[in-house]
Amino acid sequence: MTGLILKDFLILRKTLRSYLLMLAIYVAVAFLGYWSASFVGGFMMVMVSMLPMNVFAYDKQAKWDVYGLSLPVGRTKTVAARYLAVLIMFAASAVLTTVVSVALNIAGRMEESLGEYLLACTVCAVLAMLVNAMLLPFLYKFGPERARMMFFGVMGVIVLLIVAFLLPLGGLEWIKSLEIAEPTFAQAAVIPAIAALAGAALLALSFLLSRHFYGTKDL
């Protein structure tokens, strides 16, 4: 199974390198104070959300699945390897985001408090995890091209629903008018842990669905 996880990272090598380069530029710009540090966290989560789709697309291009099923790994372990790879990607980006956040905070380049910022990042991470938990079974069932279309379709619908909800209330002005208390240090520490557990539970459910789709797939 470790071989398959390694394979996913090796085929993403170039993509990861370019993401890291972009991250370095964004962090540098944030250090210079040209844009908010929260942009960096958001960027990380968007990027990490795209990685699984890239892996599926690369595998499809190489017709890897046919070869992969000839290996002594089994369908369940093949799916498990992909999910572990996704979890590692999320964990790595969470660690990186935290490190960057702390550094930006120490440098005094953060408008928000560190707790508030990390909480916002956690919300982003949970959303990204939710998106991936939804997306992965689609990828197994329909393949990367069709799943990508469906994914953007679902995202479009979600955005429209949010806009439809916010517009009658006054849009972004309404959000700004909300008085949300700054989280305590304890809240800032506990909420990410609960969110991570919830994300993991969602991924577990998603795994069962993906295993079912892949287990019945005829290549």
Add this chain to the structure above:
Amino acid sequence: MTNCIELKGLVKQYKTFTLGPVDLKVPGGSIMGLIGENGAGKTTLIKSMLGITRPTAGAVSLLGTAPDRAKADIGIVLDDCFFSEYLRVRDVESVLSRVFKTWDKGLYRDYLDKFGLAGSKNIRELSRGMRMKLSLAAALAHRPKLLLLDEATAGLDPVVRDEILDEFLAFVSDDDHAILISSHITSDLEKVADYIAYLHQGRLLLCDEKDRLLESYGRLVCTREDLELVDRGYIVAVRRSQYSTEALIRRKGDFRRAYPRLTVEPVTLDELMVFIVKGEQA
């Protein structure tokens, strides 16, 4: 001698195509050549054997056990290179050495040297022939007992093909080893195969020892009038043109004794296929 492959009534049904039922045995220490036109079901047969595509019916035994249990001892080369273009040649080893417990790093590097493949090379830079060599090196480096090869020699130059065929012969010198190879290059199969299985439109038309097959069938070249006199029991298929009439005949020895005046020439696997696919069936 044990059978490395045993298929009993293997069927794979699609909406517009049905493979089988196929009954097949490949004994240890032998090479079976799988021939047939495009779309005859050769790749489907190999995929069904491995469970890549799920058979509709039938039983598959590889190396005396269920396919999933045997996979660690199987090397596979399908009709394409399945390693992503974003990998390097040496990455294949990093991945597969973690998949196969018996992976032999030295052997993989020997094959890379033999095939002129640099470890640092990106797979997207490799030609089709070089990619097939990489697939072969990957299939052989974990010291498998059974090789399943689908058009593995396609795209290779004759010199390399000859070297690879020698590898195959050395591989089956061990009685526990066997190879099933599908190929359109029937001359390769005539060189190395012990058995030939001929798939046509999903059905196994012929399956026999290669020598016996080539000895028992022959190509009769004669006039239309001569052909009319021949017992239909000998004739498998006929091809007629403006200038000649040819027939594929069975029981060549008996035929020669029965019709000493008529000339029967040896038949090649290519001719056998063309007669069966394009000839008028007797």
